[in-house]
Amino acid sequence: MPRALISVSDKRGVVEFSQALVELGWDIISTGGTAATLRAANVPVLEVEKVTAFPELLDGRVKTLHPAVHAALLARRSLPAHMSALRQHGIVPVDLVAVNLYPFQATIAQGGASLEDALENIDVGGPSMLRSAAKNHESVLPVVDPTDYPAVLDLLRKGGLTPEIRREFAAKVFTHTSDYDAAVAAYLTPSEEGLPRRLGLAMERVQPLRYGENPQQRASLYVTEEPRGMRDLTQQQGKELSFNNLLDVDAGMWAVACWSNRPACAIIKHTTPCGVAVASSAAEAFRRARSTDPVSAFGSVVAFNTVVDMATAAAMSDLFVEVVVAPSFHAEALSIFAAKKQLRVVELPVSKGAGTLDYKRVRGGFLVQDQFQFDLSEQGWTVATRRQPTAGEWNDLRFAWAAVAATKSNAIVLARDETAIGIGAGQMSRVDSVFLAVHKARQQGHDPAGSVLASDAFFPFADGVEHAASAGVTAMIQPGGSVRDAEVVEAANQKDVSMVMTGKRQFRH
Numbered sequence: 001m002p003r004a005l006i007s008v009s010d011k012r013g014v015v016e017f018s019q020a021l022v023e024l025g026w027d028i029i030s031t032g033g034t035a036a037t038l039r040a041a042n043v044p045v046l047e048v049e050k051v052t053a054f055p056e057l058l059d060g061r062v063k064t065l066h067p068a069v070h071a072a073l074l075a076r077r078s079l080p081a082h083m084s085a086l087r088q089h090g091i092v093p094v095d096l097v098a099v100n101l102y103p104f105q106a107t108i109a110q111g112g113a114s115l116e117d118a119l120e121n122i123d124v125g126g127p128s129m130l131r132s133a134a135k136n137h138e139s140v141l142p143v144v145d146p147t148d149y150p151a152v153l154d155l156l157r158k159g160g161l162t163p164e165i166r167r168e169f170a171a172k173v174f175t176h177t178s179d180y181d182a183a184v185a186a187y188l189t190p191s192e193e194g195l196p197r198r199l200g201l202a203m204e205r206v207q208p209l210r211y212g213e214n215p216q217q218r219a220s221l222y223v224t225e226e227p228r229g230m231r232d233l234t235q236q237q238g239k240e241l242s243f244n245n246l247l248d249v250d251a252g253m254w255a256v257a258c259w260s261n262r263p264a265c266a267i268i269k270h271t272t273p274c275g276v277a278v279a280s281s282a283a284e285a286f287r288r289a290r291s292t293d294p295v296s297a298f299g300s301v302v303a304f305n306t307v308v309d310m311a312t313a314a315a316m317s318d319l320f321v322e323v324v325v326a327p328s329f330h331a332e333a334l335s336i337f338a339a340k341k342q343l344r345v346v347e348l349p350v351s352k353g354a355g356t357l358d359y360k361r362v363r364g365g366f367l368v369q370d371q372f373q374f375d376l377s378e379q380g381w382t383v384a385t386r387r388q389p390t391a392g393e394w395n396d397l398r399f400a401w402a403a404v405a406a407t408k409s410n411a412i413v414l415a416r417d418e419t420a421i422g423i424g425a426g427q428m429s430r431v432d433s434v435f436l437a438v439h440k441a442r443q444q445g446h447d448p449a450g451s452v453l454a455s456d457a458f459f460p461f462a463d464g465v466e467h468a469a470s471a472g473v474t475a476m477i478q479p480g481g482s483v484r485d486a487e488v489v490e491a492a493n494q495k496d497v498s499m500v501m502t503g504k505r506q507f508r509h
Helices: 014-023 032-040 048-052 067-074 080-088 104-109 115-120 125-135 146-158 163-188 243-256 282-292 310-315 331-337 391-404 430-443 463-470 485-494
Strands: 003-008 027-030 096-100 141-143 204-209 219-223 234-237 264-269 272-278 300-304 321-326 344-347 357-362 365-370 412-416 419-424 452-455 475-478 498-501
Touching: 003 014, 003 032, 003 067, 003 125, 014 027, 014 032, 014 096, 014 146, 027 032, 027 048, 048 067, 067 080, 067 125, 096 125, 096 146, 125 141, 125 163, 141 146, 141 163, 234 331, 243 264, 243 272, 243 300, 243 321, 264 282, 272 282, 272 391, 282 300, 282 310, 282 419, 310 331, 391 412, 391 419, 391 452, 391 475, 412 430, 412 463, 419 430, 430 452, 430 463, 463 485, 485 498
Parallel strands: 003 027, 003 096, 096 141, 300 321, 321 344, 452 475, 475 498
Antiparallel strands: 204 219, 234 344, 264 272, 264 300, 272 419, 357 365, 412 419, 412 452
């Protein structure tokens, strides 16, 4: 009878997988916790210590590190000497290994984990078994991902374990263990300036794409092990997502992530918002965000930080949209979207990326920084001008400061009633961004008079403030820090404009 060794930390689907193997005539051997789970489900299982004739030691630290296990995995079936050695020592070959590892990444990602907790979640036996099986994949099928169980069973039933498929599963094991080892190494390596001295980056290809930014460029979506990221993306309907779609999806969900308690909508073109708003409902947030720049909203990616209901879907029905992305959708909303067969409808959890690193590719390497985190605390904010903002202006300044964080620099956002009314982005000078934001506002019928302005970085000269004030802007928020701050503040005072300094830049290059 073929034999499977099953020892898993992530027990999703393991009972059903093991039951199906038994029905196909397999013997199951397993370790403590997994064996108990299988036995509770009435799956016949032989514990590893019966195979090794040696008990688990050191609170389970030593259980599968034994010749009876690794010889059963490493023996080459085509070599008579190997098979003779197994028979001589009474060792039964193992034909399949289903193992996943202690949750080291999840443990350290929680924050506050002690060194002892981290060390106890470094798996030793699991990677050893996986690597042994993967090395001998011509005879032993290594399975590291619980989502592969159905495919494995289907292959076994059809006799479809070709050399190519076995090699694919082996490659997946080495990618997984490499990523795991890289996480451990990064955790244990002394840091410099708060960042690891050495970084390893392993990624899994989950989706080939038709092409990249341009048709002549090959492309695929690769994901890391980071929680609540692109790995969790689910497409509900529509055409295949493109490279540029995915960039805009990520930018959209990032743009709405800072509003955790209120419905928010961001309309994205070329990875920067052309509309953004918060409101009491997702539908109203969309209507307000669309009003920022209805022309640019055509062919956009629309992102929400909350469930999309029927009213929201109905509000979007007359606009051509490439993608709508949200954490979830009501069934009634999906039925409305279904009328647009080409519309891509995507579910993706909202994530602020706390504690993760941000990578930007440069020729021959990467620039690495902490993932940007929007700060809602208002700590360090000061009013630099004689005139204090009104209560209404304060509300809009807070909104604008969040909205400008998602906008490409040099970034200027004009806002009123927690809705962007004009956005200037990607300009080579800040005064040009102010000019563009005012122009876009007027172009769409918005009067800048009485609005507030947010700037993602300091004003290097007074000209941007003077232009905005001439358009009727009454309050501004910016980081400060220019050598000409005094001139900038005096220009605001001369125009009777309030100016808040946050002391923190939000530049997005």
